[in-house]
Amino acid sequence: MxxxxxxxxxxxxxTSGDLLVAANHCFRQMGHGDVLVHGQDAAVALRGGRMMLTHGLKRLGAYDEETVNAYYPVLLDAYAQAIDTHxxxxxxxxxxxxxxxxxxxxxxxxxxxxxxxxxxxxxxxxxxxxxxxxxxxxxxxxxxxxxxxxxxxxxxxxxxxxxxxxxxxxxxxxxxxxxxxxxxxxxxxxxxxxxxxxxxxxxxxxxxxxxxxxxxxxxxxxx
Missing domain, CATH: 3.40.50.1000 (HAD superfamily/HAD-like)
Incomplete structure (x- = not known):
């Protein structure tokens, strides 16, 4: 076959909408508020969780690999909780x-x-x-x-x-x-x-x- x-x-x-919500949940926990923008950052979202965290932190001028690694599980958990909303x-x-x-x-x-x-x-x-x-x-x-x-x-x-x-x-x-x-x-x-x-x-x-x-x-x- x-x-x-x-x-x-x-x-x-x-899937970009729900991914961006999960990433922004992480940025809010870091104290930055929502960093990624629906629509504008859809292509970034579709490259995955680590890419969203990396992109957002670089936008803030605060990129650090350890931060990405620390928040990646947080992002996955947030995403799983609301995976099909948008x-x-x-x-x-x-x-x-x-x-x-x-x-x-x-x-x-x-x-x-x-x-x-x-x-x-x-x-x-x-x-x-x-x-x-x-x-x-x-x-x-x-x-x-x-x-x-x-x-x-x-x-x-x-x-x-x-x-x-x-x-x-x-x-x-x-x-x-x-x-x-x-x-x-x-x-x-x-x-x-x-x-x-x-x-x-x-x-x-x-x-x-x-x-x-x-x-x-x-x-x-x-x-």
Whole structure:
């Protein structure tokens, strides 16, 4: 079976709002108030908790690696407490997943979000059962852009790791697919969408309605 593996944050769902709330919770505990701005800092949020803490502290002129390390668990706990308040799937995402499954593809998730948080989020959003696999940042000893998590997600979704496609939204996803020797499709509707073409993926995705046809075209080209 061929598989289509999805990144989560910034690809399947806009998780930036809840991530920013969790980061600002940390900054308030430090005595700085809210440092990151909804909308403006969405791209930073989608790069993960450590990046948000680092970016915010540098904005304050107070960056310190020990502070990032100390508050990262605080951020994760705050995020877990309100993980799906603002998060929504991008338009057409779940319908595209259903269409791919109906066409005979296995589908899975490969994310650099901690596995437990990814499982919690997908369950809260009522969509976990749609995916045959979910591999997180700590599922294996390595994380993206190492190709091992992508290959494991493909295997767990019932496919061969050499015959998968990764749908993502970042240079990390592009580099992961390249390292695995498989195609990548990068979405253009996230906060970093304008930068995706420069990464030269095998395809760009402007709306999830187009995904089944793009996947079919890439598979045909590989035969």
């Amino acid at each position: 061929r598989t289509v593996i999805f990144d989560l944050d910034g690809t399947l769902a806009d 998060t929504t799937f991008y338009p057409g995402a779940l319908q595209a997943v259903e269409a791919l499954k109906a066409a005979g593809y296995g589908v899975g998730i490969c994310t650099n979000k901690p596995e437990a948080l990814a499982e919690l989020l997908m369950t809260r959003l009522g969509a976990r059962a749609l995916f045959g696999s979910l591999v997180g940042a700590d599922t294996l000893p390595v994380r993206k852009p190492d190709p091992a998590p992508l290959r494991e997600a493909a295997r767990r979704a019932g496919g061969h790791p050499d015959h998968c496609i990764l749908v993502g939204d970042s240079d990390t996803d592009r580099n992961t697919a390249r390292a695995a020797g498989v195609p990548s499709i990068l979405v253009t509707f996230g906060p970093s969408g304008d930068d995706m073409a420069a990464l030269q993926p095998e395809a760009l995705l402007h709306h999830f309605d187009d995904l089944p046809a793009i996947v079919a075209e890439l598979v045909s080209a590989a035969v």
